[in-house]
Amino acid sequence: MSWLVTGGAGYIGAHVVRALSAAGLTPVVLDDLSSGQPSFVPEDVALVEGSILDRALVEGALREHSVEGVIHVAGFKYAGVSVQRPLHTYAQNVEGTRVILEAMEAAGVANIVFSSSAAVFGTPDVDLVTEDTAKRPASPYGESKLIGEWMLRDQGVATAASATPLRHTSLRYFNVVGSADSTVYDVSPHNLFPIVFEALLNGQTPSIFGNDYNTPDGTNVRDYVHVGDIAAAHVEAAKRLAAGEPIEPAYNLGSGDGLSVKQIMDAVVRVTGIEFVPTMGPRRPGDPDRIVATGELAARDLDWTMRYTVDEMVRTGWEARRNAG
Incomplete structure (x- = not known):
């Protein structure tokens, strides 16, 4: 049995593929390569090239590779651009997810891990975001991810009495970094x-947008989480679904404390050895002071933990980028 990773040729998806293999599971990649890189797919992993909007292709891949579950990472992920391209965003993220769920039902595939986003919260008015924090997405991208979560919930209800009731969870995360x-x-x-x-x-000299936020150093604070930890949580969720173990409908993969942009810049100087003082630009409209989530629920169920320091996040990302030439 295998797991289909949509968007498995992308940055996050390719890490999920490697984490599945390391866990002794068989990944299969479905990717249209619009932003994914063929070189990111290991040679021993099957690559189905095509769109998640292609119902026949998706169902065929599920059947041909005897898939037991889907890790759905594919999507249009640019929140800012989604404001200018809402219809494209909804086509890729909402219709794409609907097609996958329809193909899964037809093929008798009952497990799905949905790569959601912290964008479902918009700009929360709490210091620490939990799974129950109000959902107020501020972009078509965030809205599309929230609709995806709703579709999983509704399909789970609709198939509850069937031979293959949908088992699902959604993983929400913030700024994924490193390699x-x-x-x-x-x-x-x-x-x-x-x-x-x-x-x-x-x-060139990197820039910071705004240094007058209500934070300890004046730059805004966000969750920065290592892609290796993100990939591991997806695999733990997949294993939990496949084993029929209890699972929550959604988990926040948060750091609990966050890092400021200045802390990131300081780490870049330390790791790269390139001395620079960031230029200061004006705030970007709508950027809140701080958005940080707790990862306590994921730590309980998905072995979620922050295994990398900020310097290790920078070092691994910098080395991978430099290796690319």
Whole structure:
């Protein structure tokens, strides 16, 4: 039996694939390669090239590879861009998830781990986000992820009395960084680490947007979580589903305390040996002072823990990016 990883040629998905293999499970990748990299897929892992919107392709992959569950990582992940491209975002994230659930039902596949997002919370008015914190997504991207969670819930109810009732969980996380494999790195043009790394590789000075936030050092504070830890939590969730063990509908994969942008920049200087003082720009509209989540529930059920220091997050990400040339 195998697990289908949608978006398995992407930064996070490729780490999930490796974590599955390390756990003795058989991954199969489904990816349209719109942002994924074929080189991120190990040679011994099957790659089905195509879109999650292609119902026949998805169902065929589930049947051909005797899939027992899906880890659904594929999606359009750019919150800011989703404001300009809402219909595209909904097509990829909402319709794509619907198609996967429909194909799973037809193929008799009952387990799914959904890669959700902390964007479902929007800008929370609490210091520490829990699973029960109010959901107020502030972008089409966040809305699409919340709708995905609703669809899993509703399909679970609808199939409860069937031969293959849907078992599911959604994993919400914030800023994923670093690398657990020197051949896989973050290729996003919108994430902090790759933006900083590209600036340094091009001889430019990274920027900080706003240093007057209500935080200890004036820069905003976020959850930064290592991609290796994220991948491990997905695998633990998959194993729990497959074993029929109790599982929550959603987990926050949070750090509990967070890191500031300045702390990240200081770590970059220490790790890379490149001395720089970040330029200061104005705040970006809508950026809150602090968004940090607790990971206590995931720690209880999914062996969730922060295994990497901030310097290790930077070092592993920097080494993987430099290996790419």
